[in-house]
Amino acid sequence: MAEEFLVATDLHKSFNEHKAVDGVSFTIHKGEIFGLLGPNGAGKTTTIRMLATVLEPDKGDVTIGGHSIKHDADSVRALIGVCPQELALYEDLSALDNMVFFGRMVGLDGKEAKEQAQKHLKMMGLEKRAKGRVAKFSGGMKRRINLAIALMGHPELLFLDEPTVGIDPQSRNNIYETIEGLRDGGMTILYTTHYMEEANRLCHRVAIIDGGKIIALDTPHNLKKKIGPPDKVTLEDVFLKLTGRSLRD
Amino acid sequence: MQDKADLAFSLLLPIVIFALMYFAFGGASLFHGTAHVVNEDEGGAYSTVLLDQLEAIEEVDVELLTAEDADQKLANSDLLMVIYIPEDFSQNLAAGEPAQLLFKQRGNGGDEGQIVASLVRGVAEQINLQFQVYNEVNLALAEYDVPQENINITVEQYLDQERQSPTVAVHEETIGSSPDPVNLFLPGVVTMFVLFAITISARAIVEERRKGTLERLLTTRLSVGELFFGKFLSNISRGFVQTLILLALAYIVFQIFTPLTFIECLVIALIFAAAASALGMVIAAVARSEDSATWIAVFFTMVMVMLGGTFFEIGKGSVLYTISQFSINTYANDAFKTLIAEGGSLGDLGLELGVLAGVAVVGLILSRILFKVMPGGK
Numbered sequence: 001m002a003e004e005f006l007v008a009t010d011l012h013k014s015f016n017e018h019k020a021v022d023g024v025s026f027t028i029h030k031g032e033i034f035g036l037l038g039p040n041g042a043g044k045t046t047t048i049r050m051l052a053t054v055l056e057p058d059k060g061d062v063t064i065g066g067h068s069i070k071h072d073a074d075s076v077r078a079l080i081g082v083c084p085q086e087l088a089l090y091e092d093l094s095a096l097d098n099m100v101f102f103g104r105m106v107g108l109d110g111k112e113a114k115e116q117a118q119k120h121l122k123m124m125g126l127e128k129r130a131k132g133r134v135a136k137f138s139g140g141m142k143r144r145i146n147l148a149i150a151l152m153g154h155p156e157l158l159f160l161d162e163p164t165v166g167i168d169p170q171s172r173n174n175i176y177e178t179i180e181g182l183r184d185g186g187m188t189i190l191y192t193t194h195y196m197e198e199a200n201r202l203c204h205r206v207a208i209i210d211g212g213k214i215i216a217l218d219t220p221h222n223l224k225k226k227i228g229p230p231d232k233v234t235l236e237d238v239f240l241k242l243t244g245r246s247l248r249d
Numbered sequence: 250m251q252d253k254a255d256l257a258f259s260l261l262l263p264i265v266i267f268a269l270m271y272f273a274f275g276g277a278s279l280f281h282g283t284a285h286v287v288n289e290d291e292g293g294a295y296s297t298v299l300l301d302q303l304e305a306i307e308e309v310d311v312e313l314l315t316a317e318d319a320d321q322k323l324a325n326s327d328l329l330m331v332i333y334i335p336e337d338f339s340q341n342l343a344a345g346e347p348a349q350l351l352f353k354q355r356g357n358g359g360d361e362g363q364i365v366a367s368l369v370r371g372v373a374e375q376i377n378l379q380f381q382v383y384n385e386v387n388l389a390l391a392e393y394d395v396p397q398e399n400i401n402i403t404v405e406q407y408l409d410q411e412r413q414s415p416t417v418a419v420h421e422e423t424i425g426s427s428p429d430p431v432n433l434f435l436p437g438v439v440t441m442f443v444l445f446a447i448t449i450s451a452r453a454i455v456e457e458r459r460k461g462t463l464e465r466l467l468t469t470r471l472s473v474g475e476l477f478f479g480k481f482l483s484n485i486s487r488g489f490v491q492t493l494i495l496l497a498l499a500y501i502v503f504q505i506f507t508p509l510t511f512i513e514c515l516v517i518a519l520i521f522a523a524a525a526s527a528l529g530m531v532i533a534a535v536a537r538s539e540d541s542a543t544w545i546a547v548f549f550t551m552v553m554v555m556l557g558g559t560f561f562e563i564g565k566g567s568v569l570y571t572i573s574q575f576s577i578n579t580y581a582n583d584a585f586k587t588l589i590a591e592g593g594s595l596g597d598l599g600l601e602l603g604v605l606a607g608v609a610v611v612g613l614i615l616s617r618i619l620f621k622v623m624p625g626g627k
Contacts, residue, residue: 049464052468053467053468054464054467077468077470078470080468082464082465082468084464084465086461087461088460088461088462088464088465089460089461089462090460090462091460102465102469105466105469105470105471106469106470107470149465
């Protein structure tokens with residue numbers, strides 16, 4: 001078993017009276033793609049925001065690479081890359097300038113930032129659009145840039161918050177292939193989605209989250225096996241069985 | 250400053266404002282008035298001469314009115330002064346009798362009326378002089394049989410020569426363009442410019458929030474303090490560069506600075522831009538949308554401009570004066586006026602510079618604290 005790279009312990013977060021995350025605990029091993037699967041509003045994004053040091057948990061803690069998000073957030077931020085659910089780009093800048101800028105923000109010098117930016121743009125199939133203004137890009141291309149920025153600085157742990165929402169099949173496939181390449185390269189990834197096929201295809205283990213709580217956590221194969229033959233049932237069936245409703249409700 | 254068009258506009262704006270100032274204050278003469286005249290001696294030789302000479306004055310336009318019109322306008326205060334040329338004006342002069350012009354005016358005739366009246370008096374004196382010369386020459390040559398036409402030509406030549414090379418000449422030397430209005434208005438224009446930094450700073454954080462880049466930046470190695478300080482510096486730079494352009498143009502064209510006062514003005518502009526930017530950051534820390542940031546900033550900007558002496562002086566001792574001491578614009582305006590209009594130096598501006606620098610430091614710290622305690626802050 002690989003070492004535990006991320007350990008989340010009893011995380012709680014409320015907004016006013018609403019409990020967005022209610023006692024979430026899990027671990028992610030080095031080199032693992034860990035899926036957080038749940039419907040909209042289940043608490044996936046709030047969990048990621050806490051793990052990425054943007055939100056402070058009301059209770060509980062997380063260690064990443066041995067560093068606490070509460071007590072050593074700077075060290076945590078040096079290990080992570082975040083691809084937020086919403087596009088986080090400067091539309092007036094070119095793709096290359098966006099990537100170089102965020103590269104500088106994660107501590108790369110100008111030359112390194114440019115080299116990495118060009119490499120990641122090539123990986124995303126956007127090297128020919130490097131100097132194009134992001135504002136002119138399609139939604140799928142923006143999503144790819146959004147992901148590419150998260151890779152700047154070669155983070156040890158990547159948070160991907162629904163990176164394929166609302167995009168064309170070509171861009172989605174490109175993102176899948178990129179993530180599979182990262183997985184094969186040994187990168188540790190936390191992946192949130194409400195698409196079953198993504199979780200099934202990409203993740204080593206999946207935690208199903210609903211109402212701010214993790215209600216099941218295992219490999220996709222084992223989760224499906226609990227309710228029937230794994231080749232006959234889907235993760236959607238698992239969710240339906242566990243909660244009594246569909247993931248898309 | 251990610252948008253090149255935005256950058257270009259930022260740099261162009263002070264040039265446009267300066268151009269407006271130049272056209273407003275840069276001409277050789279500031280006065281241009283109208284002489285409202287009722288000519289009851291229509292067709293008279295000497296009234297025609299008078300009107301021609303009035304029309305030859307560059308600063309004065311002549312508007313002829315009927316007596317009824319003029320009386321009505323004077324009665325309604327539509328005009329403050331009218332010049333009447335009486336019916337017997339030319340006849341009297343031709344007969345060697347004294348003639349009179351009549352100035353009808355409300356009160357003192359207003360500033361314009363007084364200046365026009367003084368110009369008309371000048372023309373009348375010239376005509377008097379002309380008559381005196383003619384009379385004296387005619388008198389001296391009365392016993393000789395010199396044709397009147399020759400006398401007229403010789404006198405006219407003498408008068409022309411006298412006009413071109415007067416015994417007592419006034420020489421005008423222009424040193425740059427007329428500077429006084431610039432001295433008066435430049436401090437206000439500069440401070441208003443810098444105050445726009447409040448609005449731009451106020452939007453800095455919410456714009457990042459709307460784009461989603463704020464959250465992304467907060468997951469990098471950039472600390473919130475560094476983020477705030479970076480935005481603060483960027484806004485100071487914009488305000489300062491714009492002010493630099495404006496002051497440099499004023500220096501070159503209006504020549505109202507010495508090299509030292511120019512540098513001193515830049516120091517004030519820098520500290521004032523820091524104070525304005527810090528206030529903007531305070532608004533940025535509490536605003537939740539670009540609209541709210543803009544409107545809060547516009548409110549504070551307008552109040553500070555009003556209270557800061559940009560548009561009107563506030564008398565010492567009044568309640569408004571006490572309130573105006575809470576406007577950073579007051580201190581910046583005072584500082585610029587001391588340097589530009591009163592010939593002071595930075596050494597005279599301890600209070601003003603201290604207040605502005607204090608606002609910059611306290612504002613920046615306060616903005617950081619507010620960002621931490623506000624919902625969704627960090």
